[in-house]
Amino acid sequence: MSQAGVIDGLQFARGAMQQRGFLGMEQLPRLAQMQCSTSGLEYLLQGGPSGFGKPCLRISVTGKAQLVCQRCLGPLPVPIAVHAELQLADSLREIAEADDDIDRVLASKAMDIGQLIEDEVILALPTVPRHDICVTASVATQMSGSPFGRLALLKGGKNR
Numbered sequence: 331m332s333q334a335g336v337i338d339g340l341q342f343a344r345g346a347m348q349q350r351g352f353l354g355m356e357q358l359p360r361l362a363q364m365q366c367s368t369s370g371l372e373y374l375l376q377g378g379p380s381g382f383g384k385p386c387l388r389i390s391v392t393g394k395a396q397l398v399c400q401r402c403l404g405p406l407p408v409p410i411a412v413h414a415e416l417q418l419a420d421s422l423r424e425i426a427e428a429d430d431d432i433d434r435v436l437a438s439k440a441m442d443i444g445q446l447i448e449d450e451v452i453l454a455l456p457t458v459p460r461h462d463i464c465v466t467a468s469v470a471t472q473m474s475g476s477p478f479g480r481l482a483l484l485k486g487g488k489n490r
Contacts, residue, residue: 352373366396367396
């Protein structure tokens with residue numbers, strides 16, 4: 331597997347090229363700023379025509395990430411499984427005037443693969459990461475001096 335690099339988007343798509351690779355945290359600075367960590371993400375980038383015959387890039391990313399739960403501030407493991415198709419647009423105007431649900435990106439001769447992949451991973455992450463049930467918060471409540479915490483301990487058949 332190779333490290334991410336820079337591609338000519340249209341040439342990559344028209345030539346139906348593909349690249350596999352691995353991105354570590356040092357190549358994902360925006361994820362790091364979001365307090366997201368990962369031991370690495372595997373990706374597959376494929377070029378080709380879209381269903382409408384336009385050049386596009388297909389991105390697949392897999393891996394595991396860890397975010398911070400916004401409820402208990404504990405670690406929250408998040409599986410990453412991204413599959414996206416980005417149609418290459420010739421101009422920003424084409425993107426702005428599109429009135430469909432097709433994801434578009436501006437084609438250029440120097441498209442950063444790492445940045446494309448990081449964009450798709452960021453879009454796939456939960457907006458407010460949190461556990462369904464925060465174990466550390468419920469244990470802390472039970473162990474606190476609150477009457478409800480003590481009642482929960484008594485109901486569970488445990489003594490202080």
